[in-house]
Amino acid sequence: GAGVSQSPRYKVAKRGQDVALRCDPISGHVSLFWYQQALGQGPEFLTYFQNEAQLDKSGLPSDRFFAERPEGSVSTLKIQRTQQEDSAVYLCASRGFGTGELFFGEGSRLTVL
Amino acid sequence: DAKTTQPPSMDCAEGRAANLPCNHSTISGNEYVYWYRQIHSQGPQYIIHGLKNNETNEMASLIITEDRKSSTLILPHATLRDTAVYYCIVRVNYGGSQGNLIFGKGTKLSVKP
Numbered sequence: 525g526a527g528v529s530q531s532p533r534y535k536v537a538k539r540g541q542d543v544a545l546r547c548d549p550i551s552g553h554v555s556l557f558w559y560q561q562a563l564g565q566g567p568e569f570l571t572y573f574q575n576e577a578q579l580d581k582s583g584l585p586s587d588r589f590f591a592e593r594p595e596g597s598v599s600t601l602k603i604q605r606t607q608q609e610d611s612a613v614y615l616c617a618s619r620g621f622g623t624g625e626l627f628f629g630e631g632s633r634l635t636v637l
Numbered sequence: 638d639a640k641t642t643q644p645p646s647m648d649c650a651e652g653r654a655a656n657l658p659c660n661h662s663t664i665s666g667n668e669y670v671y672w673y674r675q676i677h678s679q680g681p682q683y684i685i686h687g688l689k690n691n692e693t694n695e696m697a698s699l700i701i702t703e704d705r706k707s708s709t710l711i712l713p714h715a716t717l718r719d720t721a722v723y724y725c726i727v728r729v730n731y732g733g734s735q736g737n738l739i740f741g742k743g744t745k746l747s748v749k750p
Contacts, residue, residue, distance in 0.1 A: 528680070557737060566724060566740030567681065580737070615680050624669065626738060628680030 526550070528629035530616050536635045537606045545601045545632045549618030556599050557626065558591055559615040567615050573599060606636045641725045646745045649719075655712040657744050659725030662706040667729055670701060671738065672710045674721040681724065681740075684710065715748045722746075 529548040537543050549556050555574055559567035560583075570589065572580040575596035584591070588606075593599040603610055613633045617626040642660040649655040661670065669688050673681040685692055685699045687708075692699045698711040712719055724743040 559740075566722075566742055567738075569737050569739065572737060617680070624671070624686065625683045626681075628682070630678075630680050 528616055528618055528627050530614075530629035530632050532632055533630065534633050534635075536637065538637055539607060540605050542602065542604045543606055543634060545603075545614050545634070547599045547601070547616030547618075547629060549597065549599070549616070550620070550627055551597075552620065553618035553627075554596075554621050555619040556593060557617045557619075558599070558601050559617065560585075561613040561615055561631070563612075570601070570614075603634070606634075608636050610634060611636045641727060641741055643723075643725050643741065643744045645742065646747070648747050648749055649712075649715045651717060651748055651750050652714055655710075655715040655719065655746060655748070657710040657712075657723050657725075657746065658707065659710070660707045661725070661727045664705050664727050668727045669729070670699065670705075670708050671726045671728065672697070672699065673724045673726065673738070673740075674719075675724070675743070676718075676721040681738075684723075715746075717748050717750065720746060720748045 531546045557572050558570040560570050561567040569583040571591045573593040576593050588604045590602045613631040615631045617628045619626050669686050671686040672684040675681045684696050685694055687699045687701055701708045722743040722745050724740050726738050
């Protein structure tokens with residue numbers, strides 16, 4: 525597709541379950557970002573990849589959050605033992621080489637019951 | 638990245654110009670002003686960016702003051718579809734996770750018929 529694709533769009537998990545959120549960036553985009561957006565707030569940075577290398581994971585809120593991009597294309601954000609405070613929209617964005625603009629997906633809305 | 642200040646909300650009549658202000662008094666010489674918007678249930682969408690000159694594209698115009706301490710995003714003929722949260726962000730243009738966007742709470746623009 526032409527844009528950033530995220531799946532699932534909606535996920536309901538019971539507290540304690542593990543979840544995996546997928547991001548398919550724009551083809552050829554080197555940089556990939558994950559953000560978390562709580563209700564009524566702006567997106568907050570979680571982690572950044574350049575190709576397959578995770579260069580910044582300073583925004584990950586706990587060691588229950590793990591992200592990977594093994595082949596430098598598709599990325600997965602995994603949340604282990606989900607808690608209610610993990611309920612949020614998780615946004616993925618990609619950026620091409622030599623540009624400043626980030627292209628965002630529509631997000632994955634996670635609800636933890 | 639420099640902090641920005643935006644009004645929390647604004648109203649605009651359909652067909653009129655919407656002028657969204659942003660203060661960024663601590664902006665550095667190598668930081669650009671970026672504007673994104675987020676329509677309900679969608680990911681943020683790039684609108685425009687600039688360094689010191691005024692910029693115009695098919696979506697909007699960006700007016701940056703000479704001292705670069707503030708800017709205004711102008712939607713020349715607002716439509717109902719322009720109802721969204723508008724984020725003003727300042728950052729260096731490229732470079733690893735320095736290219737990360739730091740979002741505030743933005744301005745919620747409501748375009749009314």
